[in-house]
Amino acid sequence: MGMTITEKILAAHAGRDRVSPGELIEARVDLALGNDITAPIAIAEFEKIGVKEVFDRHRIALVPDHFTPNKDIRSAEQVKTMRQFAQRHEITHYFEVGRMGIEHCLLPQEGLVLPGELIIGADSHTCTYGALGAFATGVGSTDLGAAMATGEIWLRVPETIKIVIRGTGWKRWVSGKDLILYVIGKIGVDGALYRALEFTGEAVEALSMEGRLTMANMAIEAGAKNGIFAPDDKTEAYVKERARRPYRLYCSDEGARYSEVYEFDVGDIEPQVAFPHLPENARPVGEAGAVQIDQAVIGSCTNGRIEDLRAAAAVLKNKKVHPGVRLIVIPGTQEIYLQALKEGLVEIFIEAGAAVSTPTCGPCLGGHMGVLARGERAVSTTNRNFAGRMGHPQSEIYLSGPAVAAASAISGRLAGPEEVL
Amino acid sequence: MSMRGKAWTFKDDIDTDAIIPARYLNTSDPESLARHCMEDADPSFPEKVRPGDIIVAGKNFGCGSSREHAPLAIKTCGVGAVVAASFARIFYRNAFNIGLAILESPEAAKRIRAGDELEIAPGGGLIRNLTRGEEYAATAIPPFMAEILAAGGLIGYLQKKVKDDG
Numbered sequence: 001m002g003m004t005i006t007e008k009i010l011a012a013h014a015g016r017d018r019v020s021p022g023e024l025i026e027a028r029v030d031l032a033l034g035n036d037i038t039a040p041i042a043i044a045e046f047e048k049i050g051v052k053e054v055f056d057r058h059r060i061a062l063v064p065d066h067f068t069p070n071k072d073i074r075s076a077e078q079v080k081t082m083r084q085f086a087q088r089h090e091i092t093h094y095f096e097v098g099r100m101g102i103e104h105c106l107l108p109q110e111g112l113v114l115p116g117e118l119i120i121g122a123d124s125h126t127c128t129y130g131a132l133g134a135f136a137t138g139v140g141s142t143d144l145g146a147a148m149a150t151g152e153i154w155l156r157v158p159e160t161i162k163i164v165i166r167g168t169g170w171k172r173w174v175s176g177k178d179l180i181l182y183v184i185g186k187i188g189v190d191g192a193l194y195r196a197l198e199f200t201g202e203a204v205e206a207l208s209m210e211g212r213l214t215m216a217n218m219a220i221e222a223g224a225k226n227g228i229f230a231p232d233d234k235t236e237a238y239v240k241e242r243a244r245r246p247y248r249l250y251c252s253d254e255g256a257r258y259s260e261v262y263e264f265d266v267g268d269i270e271p272q273v274a275f276p277h278l279p280e281n282a283r284p285v286g287e288a289g290a291v292q293i294d295q296a297v298i299g300s301c302t303n304g305r306i307e308d309l310r311a312a313a314a315v316l317k318n319k320k321v322h323p324g325v326r327l328i329v330i331p332g333t334q335e336i337y338l339q340a341l342k343e344g345l346v347e348i349f350i351e352a353g354a355a356v357s358t359p360t361c362g363p364c365l366g367g368h369m370g371v372l373a374r375g376e377r378a379v380s381t382t383n384r385n386f387a388g389r390m391g392h393p394q395s396e397i398y399l400s401g402p403a404v405a406a407a408s409a410i411s412g413r414l415a416g417p418e419e420v421l
Numbered sequence: 422m423s424m425r426g427k428a429w430t431f432k433d434d435i436d437t438d439a440i441i442p443a444r445y446l447n448t449s450d451p452e453s454l455a456r457h458c459m460e461d462a463d464p465s466f467p468e469k470v471r472p473g474d475i476i477v478a479g480k481n482f483g484c485g486s487s488r489e490h491a492p493l494a495i496k497t498c499g500v501g502a503v504v505a506a507s508f509a510r511i512f513y514r515n516a517f518n519i520g521l522a523i524l525e526s527p528e529a530a531k532r533i534r535a536g537d538e539l540e541i542a543p544g545g546g547l548i549r550n551l552t553r554g555e556e557y558a559a560t561a562i563p564p565f566m567a568e569i570l571a572a573g574g575l576i577g578y579l580q581k582k583v584k585d586d587g
């Protein structure tokens with residue numbers, strides 16, 4: 001019986017020839033991640049276990065990104081806890097403000113997550129790294145604390161759902177974000193609960209690494225344990241110059257078992273918008289109707305990469321943000337920020353009337369840098385539109401890709417790029 | 422030990438932002454978190470919930486972020502158990518890891534009404550509805566996870582392992 005990529009990576013990390021869905025395994029972890037919200041609890045739990053040292057100081061990444069640069073005293077205290085822990089245990093991959101980025105933009109960029117690896121992170125969007133052909137999954141703080149001590153994690157081997165997106169008839173402005181919103185719209189927010197989502201097909205292969213990272217990022221929004229792509233030439237080209245450890249490429253066998261297979265054609269997919277308050281409420285932007293917006297956010301671990309900023313800039317060039325809209329652009333990492341400066345993208349944003357910020361999660365989770373008031377509406381390239389996610393419980397979030405967010409910022413209402421160009 | 426309390430019902434897809442909004446995550450102090458537990462879904466909840474009460478919800482309870490602050494807030498405000506048709510997976514493992522009892526039962530989720538008096542049998546396999554005179558079976562827990570629960574959570578389990586390994 002053949003195995004899927006997910007099963008192969010889990011078997012390799014459990015020291016087994018094979019594993020089957022439903023089995024509980026204890027697996028070796030290649031990298032464990034925490035952030036300023038989840039690490040403080042993980043550190044407290046780590047200290048209770050009774051071990052003196054972390055399992056490997058080079059295989060832990062700590063990223064202060066959610067409420068940083070520290071938005072208030074309590075946030076500052078949380079980051080301090082994390083920083084002191086990193087110093088005490090000489091953690092190599094602690095990233096300070098000014099050198100950091102949003103964790104899921106930063107780790108792939110730094111070559112800290114590689115094909116064939118098993119990555120856990122106390123952050124639900126850890127599934128992002130599946131884009132590189134890794135098994136990556138979000139866990140809680142206690143799991144992180146335990147993994148920092150033991151280098152291991154208990155996991156249930158998931159069944160895999162195969163998502164095939166065929167075709168070459170891409171409509172203009174359709175990006176990885178539109179594909180994933182479309183898929184979640186079809187399978188629902190619990191459509192992949194407890195399972196792996198494996199993305200394949202011509203259209204998926206045509207995506208850049210950025211597009212794949214965006215798609216894998218939102219696997220959790222369908223309830224999935226992990227999202228995964230077979231590594232190919234693009235993956236290798238991306239990781240080759242960044243990797244600091246050897247890595248392995250796994251592909252699913254021909255006879256691998258899938259619990260379900262969904263097939264879609266890219267030619268049927270238009271730029272999407274997910275209406276409040278669930279990511280599954282996706283529809284083509286052309287069918288959005290007249291929805292006025294107060295704020296537009298371009299950034300986050302979903303769409304804060306250079307390709308995303310380029311797409312937004314292509315729409316915003318020589319245009320002005322609507323007088324009734326605040327547009328906030330947040331590059332995902334310092335490297336992306338610098339690249340955007342060099343390419344003149346930041347200039348385009350500022351000339352259009354946008355605020356451009358240092359990397360932070362900020363508004364994505366209603367933390368700071370763009371919190372919504374009662375009744376306000378935002379279009380956002382982030383990944384969650386739950387009630388209250390970006391501020392007041394009675395505010396609304398519409399999820400989209402960067403091109404739609406930029407076009408909406410210009411129009412003052414939900415709009416596709418074609419309407420403003 | 423059996424558990425007894427009043428049911429608080431919630432709909433499908435209750436996300437972690439509804440359980441504990443991110444705006445309160447600038448602390449990990451359980452007491453401060455408990456004060457805002459479920460407040461966006463039901464503002465009266467943190468004030469009115471009594472020790473031993475039971476949360477009953479539809480499918481996909483706890484979807485969204487990995488924040489352990491969510492099960493922590495629920496546990497700290499005194500809730501004895503969460504019953505749902507299904508749970509989002511990170512919430513599910515977090516609840517086990519911190520020792521919060523959770524029970525998966527689509528039937529219970531459908532039948533129980535707000536305010537019903539519930540009793541959960543020892544071992545967590547059975548939910549009794551004392552108000553309606555009904556019983557619902559919950560999905561069995563794998564032995565490994567039962568061991569974690571018995572140790573009071575993952576840390577207790579590991580402490581024991583560290584000690585046993587000398």
Ligand code: SF4
Pocket residue numbers: 066102103104123125300301302360361364365382383
């Ligand atoms: S950008 Fe948003 S979704 Fe991504 S890690 Fe930060 S808070 Fe989480």
